[in-house]
Structures are given as structure tokens and as C-alpha cells.
Amino acid sequence: MEGPPLIDRRMAFVLGKGGVGKTAVAAALALGLADAGHRTLLVEVGAETRTEALFGTAPALDEPVEVRPGLFALTVDAELATQEYLSIQLRVKPLVEMMARSRAFHQVTQAAPGLAELVTLGKIWDLATTVRDGAPVWDRLVVDSPATGHGIALLEAAGNARDLAGSGPIRDQAEAIEKVVRHPAATGIAVVAMPEDLAVTEAIEAVEILRARGMPVACAVANAVRRSPFSPADAQALRAVLADPAAGDAERAAATAAIAVTDGAHHDEREVEGLARESGLPVAVLPHVPDLAPGSGGLEALSAALMGDPAIRGAA
Numbered sequence: 001m002e003g004p005p006l007i008d009r010r011m012a013f014v015l016g017k018g019g020v021g022k023t024a025v026a027a028a029l030a031l032g033l034a035d036a037g038h039r040t041l042l043v044e045v046g047a048e049t050r051t052e053a054l055f056g057t058a059p060a061l062d063e064p065v066e067v068r069p070g071l072f073a074l075t076v077d078a079e080l081a082t083q084e085y086l087s088i089q090l091r092v093k094p095l096v097e098m099m100a101r102s103r104a105f106h107q108v109t110q111a112a113p114g115l116a117e118l119v120t121l122g123k124i125w126d127l128a129t130t131v132r133d134g135a136p137v138w139d140r141l142v143v144d145s146p147a148t149g150h151g152i153a154l155l156e157a158a159g160n161a162r163d164l165a166g167s168g169p170i171r172d173q174a175e176a177i178e179k180v181v182r183h184p185a186a187t188g189i190a191v192v193a194m195p196e197d198l199a200v201t202e203a204i205e206a207v208e209i210l211r212a213r214g215m216p217v218a219c220a221v222a223n224a225v226r227r228s229p230f231s232p233a234d235a236q237a238l239r240a241v242l243a244d245p246a247a248g249d250a251e252r253a254a255a256t257a258a259i260a261v262t263d264g265a266h267h268d269e270r271e272v273e274g275l276a277r278e279s280g281l282p283v284a285v286l287p288h289v290p291d292l293a294p295g296s297g298g299l300e301a302l303s304a305a306l307m308g309d310p311a312i313r314g315a316a
């Protein structure tokens with residue numbers, strides 16, 4: 001699908017299997033965008049938050065918190081967002097608060113298919129389109145999406161609501177949201193995988209589903225890819241050591257360890273090739289870093305790799 005590079009789109013949704021590094025990639029992208037001078041909001045969807053582990057600052061549920069210069073973080077919890085939405089729509093806040101305390105409310109939000117996703121997406125859209133003094137409040141939004149199926153459901157929530165809503169204000173609102181979410185000039189989806197069969201397969205399937213539904217997939221991200229400092233000639237020399245009956249134990253141990261490094265890197269390289277081939281997408285490649293904790297430099301390393309990658313920033 002045509003569209004500008006991911007860094008030029010107002011909304012980026014970072015999607016993928018659980019544990020592949022969606023949160024790390026979303027944080028790294030948001031950090032890079034903020035460093036490039038864009039006022040950026042990192043949106044974490046769900047009650048569970050990892051922003052604190054990455055930035056050392058806890059995000060707030062209701063208000064964006066500045067975690068780095070120009071970079072703000074916010075957690076959107078579907079249930080809280082649903083309460084907020086209903087109190088605005090119904091203009092009866094006390095009633096909604098009362099309902100929210102009851103078990104019945106929980107059952108309603110659980111039972112209404114797609115309501116939580118719709119309200120969450122509506123909240124994200126609201127943030128993306130908020131204007132203050134004639135200018136957008138946020139230049140960029142990076143959404144740390146829920147794991148694959150739930151992430152796809154989130155992106156589809158507006159389209160589904162439009163189909164169900166018949167006619168009227170809800171339909172109009174859903175349609176407005178859907179337009180922005182589907183538009184490749186406004187929105188880009190980055191599908192993340194780690195270099196292992198299951199994650200790559202799930203990423204490729206997600207790309208196919210999203211494409212079939214007309215969603216603006218911008219790129220794939222291969223995360224935590226191991227690299228080897230050894231050249232092919234080095235690798236050959238290492239194998240020669242193992243084949244040499246005169247080699248000592250220490251030499252063998254060193255050669256074995258070094259070969260494991262080259263094999264790991266070779267394995268990951270093939271996974272990245274498979275991801276690129278099967279998805280037909282540009283793939284950004286991020287290194288495996290020893291640590292992602294604040295102050296370790298890991299997140300900054302991922303950010304630099306992302307922002308320098310043609311799959312994210314476009315060909316020069």
C-alpha cells in the first residue's frame with residue numbers, strides 16, 4: 001500500500017505477538033520522533049504498563065506524563081475510557097459512576113461486542129485530532145497495541161461500529177474515525193516480530209489479515225536480531241579449528257562458542273529474510289540489546305537503529 005514513511009504519519013500502531021517487543025519498539029519509535037522535534041504521545045493500551053520500566057516514570061491513566069523532553073506517555077484503559085465516554089455522551093456522570101461501580105456495568109462492557117475497542121480507538125482518535133490554538137496538540141501518536149488479535153480488533157472497531165450503527169451520529173462518528181485509521185497518509189501500522197518461526201508466522205498472518213481489510217500496513221520490524229562480528233572467512237577458520245586434531249581444549253571451547261554466535265546470527269538473518277519475502281514489506285532490523293532499563297542506553301540504541309532504518313524513514 002502506498003503511503004509516506006512511518007515517521008511522517010501522525011498515528012503509528014505497533015502490533016505483534018505478545019512478547020516480541022511491541023512496547024520496546026513503540027517506546028523507541030516515540031523517543032526517536034520526540035528527539036526529531038515532534039511533540040509525541042506514546043499511548044499504552046491496557047491496564048498493564050511497562051512505560052515505567054523503560055523510562056523510569058509511571059504513566060498516568062488520565063493525563064499524559066512527560067517522560068523525556070517532548071515525549072509524553074499515557075495509558076488508555078478500556079473500562080475507564082468507556083466510563084468517560086458514557087458520561088460525556090449521556091451527560092449524567094453520577095449515574096455512570098454509579099453504574100461503573102456495579103457488577104452490571106462490567107458485564108455490559110464485556111458483553112457489548114467491540115465496545116471496549118471502539119471507545120479505546122475513539123479516545124486515541126480524539127487525542128490525535130485535538131487542536132489547541134489552531135494547532136494539533138500532538139504531532140505524533142505511537143500506539144503500543146494489544147497482542148495481535150486484540151490489536152487487529154482495535155483497528156477494526158470503527159469499521160465494525162459503522163456497519164452496525166445504521167444511520168445517525170454514532171455512524172457518522174465511527175465513519176470519521178475509520179477514515180483516519182484507514183488512511184495511509186495519517187496512519188501506519190508497524191508489525192513487529194522477533195526472529196523466530198512462530199513470531200514471524202504470526203506477523204505474516206497479521207499482515208495478510210490487515211491488508212485484506214484495507215488497513216495501512218507501513219512496515220515490519222524484526223526486533224532483537226542477533227549479529228555476528230565474524231566474517232564468513234572467520235567462520236570457516238573457526239570450523240577448521242574444530243576439525244584440527246592438534247587443537248587444544250581451550251581453542252576448541254573458544255571456537256565452539258564463536259561458532260554458536262555465527263550460527264545464531266545466521267539463523268536470525270534467515271528469519272528476517274523470510275519475514276521480508278513473505279510479507280512483501282520493508283523490514284526495519286533492530287539489534288538485540290543487553291538491557292532496556294532506564295540509563296542502560298538500550299532503548300536509545302533501538303531508537304537510533306529505528307530512526308536510521310530506510311523501512312521507517314523512507315529511502316533517501
Ligand SMILES: Nc1ncnc2c1ncn2[C@@H]1O[C@H](COP(=O)(O)OP(=O)(O)O)[C@@H](O)[C@H]1O
Binds near residue numbers: 016019292
Ligand atoms: N531489542 C531487544 N533486545 C533485547 N531484549 C528485548 C528487545 N526488545 C524487547 N526485549 C525484551 O523482550 C521482552 C518483551 O518485550 P516487550 O516490549 O515487553 O514485548 P511486548 O510488548 O510485545 O509484549 C522484555 O523483557 C524486553 O525487555
Ligand SMILES: [Mg+2]
Binds near residue numbers: 022023024050144
Ligand atoms: Mg507490551
